[in-house]
Amino acid sequence: MVDKILLSHGNGGKDTQNILDKYIFSKLPEYLKKTDNGVGLDHPDDGAIVQGKIVIATDSHTINPYFFPGGSIGTLAASGTINDVVMMGAKPLAMLDSIVVSEGFPLDDLDKITTDLINVLKENNISLVGGDFKVMPANSMSGIIINTVGLGIVEKNPIVDNILDGDVIIVTGNIGVHGALIASLQYEIESTLKSDVKPLTKLLKLFNDFPNDIHAARDPTRGGLAATLNEWAQLSNKMIVIEEKEIPIPEEVKSVTQITGLDPLVLANEGVAVLSVNPSASKEIVKELEDLGFEPKIIGKVIQPTNHDNEKLVIVRTEIGGAKILEMPSGDIVPRIC
Amino acid sequence: MVDKILLSHGNGGKDTQNILDKYIFSKLPEYLKKTDNGVGLDHPDDGAIVQGKIVIATDSHTINPYFFPGGSIGTLAASGTINDVVMMGAKPLAMLDSIVVSEGFPLDDLDKITTDLINVLKENNISLVGGDFKVMPANSMSGIIINTVGLGIVEKNPIVDNILDGDVIIVTGNIGVHGALIASLQYEIESTLKSDVKPLTKLLKLFNDFPNDIHAARDPTRGGLAATLNEWAQLSNKMIVIEEKEIPIPEEVKSVTQITGLDPLVLANEGVAVLSVNPSASKEIVKELEDLGFEPKIIGKVIQPTNHDNEKLVIVRTEIGGAKILEMPSGDIVPRIC
Structure with a gap:
């Protein structure tokens, strides 16, 4: 039995969730997880x-x-x-x-x-x-x-993440850049990567223009896209299907992940948002993101689970036509951020 | 010239002020030290x-x-x-x-x-x-x-520390207990001290009952009473005179400070407040503090400085009738809190 903190407990994925459940959430009565008219640990969000x-x-x-x-x-x-x-x-x-x-x-x-x-x-x-x-x-x-x-x-409505059936999943830019850069520095791999770290305040205009159509918004930092999508599936009891070929991953990120064996979908991003949006507004949202200077891509959608076996699952359809489960990150986080 | 961080930079006194001035405050334009209708780094407070x-x-x-x-x-x-x-x-x-x-x-x-x-x-x-x-x-x-x-x-009025001429300085309980306890543990001095750490939420009733008479309130943690009183004197360009014999310092704290050479007035407190109050309300305030379960003591008062030499000074009148300047703590903080 583990009786000491391990590095994996800080991975921002399954192991961190377990620690927080055991040592914090389980000790708090429900009424102390949020304030009146508020959202708190009852609904983990940014x-x-x-x-x-x-x-x-x-x-x-x-x-x-x-x-x-x-x-x-x-x-x-x-x-x-x-x-x-x-x-x-x-x-x-x-x-x-x-x-x-x-x-x-x-x-x-x-x-x-x-x-x-x-x-x-x-x-x-x-x-x-x-x-x-x-x-x-x-x-x-x-x-x-x-x-x-x-x-x-x-400003208008708060965005309390709750993905809905049929929602379209959009990323606002390239995936894996910050994490691949840090990995390249830690493993001493030559690269010209530059972190994507930046504030995403420009998105506030989009959020104000579409106050009812953006059902979830997250910046996928520690644990990457894999952690964010799994948290959303768990929160809303939904299934998410992602098209691998639509995920914008720069060649340099791919080469770092090939050398290191890392999955770009667990790498941290520091200047990208993932959105889950109303399908009827998705084209306009993509257009406005482009106008704001982002490079958005629709990468997948939210599916009504047909049974308990596939709810809370994130599936990636691969380029060659297969499908694999994208797990919540677990074990040691690589590259270590600290 | 010092080119590295020293332990003394974390003393919560003069050295910390110097670091913050140089590396943070001086880089911020005035309009970014607070929000509209707010109080921030323009007026350091709790x-x-x-x-x-x-x-x-x-x-x-x-x-x-x-x-x-x-x-x-x-x-x-x-x-x-x-x-x-x-x-x-x-x-x-x-x-x-x-x-x-x-x-x-x-x-x-x-x-x-x-x-x-x-x-x-x-x-x-x-x-x-x-x-x-x-x-x-x-x-x-x-x-x-x-x-x-x-x-x-x-709740009613915010307490934005600003001490006024004639104010009475009150402490709500014994001084130096937490710091003396930590010192006794670090120096392996036998003692039966118990930390005073506790929330001071009961004071909210007092603050609501005297919304205009409490001109400053602070919990004197790192840097102790010496840091709090000096910050107040600096903020308001006043002189503060404290009567040493009125400061409630338990015998066990005194014996730890005698063995270690520490000054009880720079020791951290974790469950005590210092108040600067309107003299005309001071008796009623002391009475209400007693009713709330505190052991308040009037320890001194705020004086209109007569010239630039004595503004921003904190003076302690000693039991034998002398007077000494109580300096803002500087150098290494002892006991180290970390």
């Missing part, structure tokens, strides 16, 4: 809703290396939490950051990291209203952890 | 106010050892953030927690810690609406860090 209109999200960001082509842990910490707020249909107004850094951490690096973080806030007109700063002794930590909190206000 | 009524606070909690008489890092993480929300005059409604734990951390310990955290929430009817869970490899961290976020709604 963020929580409090009092109908307030969205709050938080994440503790760790990454190795903390500088990478396209950004740094500072860019990541700001963008990741902004995106969690946006994915709830809310306009981010304020952020708080708690930095935990180890004794001996280079001040030049801290300088670059906080500049990156603040630049994302400036570009998106989001205020930094508070935070914390702690130093850990060198014998108990090495590196930096940045926790960010995002607060936003729902 | 928490931030967004849109007039929403209070948000966050802290990353680390402590060594993470179990101690009277509680654990779980009790501390919940209580600390609840208290930051309460000190702004807001009723805490929701919390989020981000746990970062190292590979190899005992699951039994995690179990006790999350139980402690959730028990505080249950006892105070506060919902846990979201969070994060990350695992760090054993070679980059050992132990556990818990970041908590608290969201509350201002």
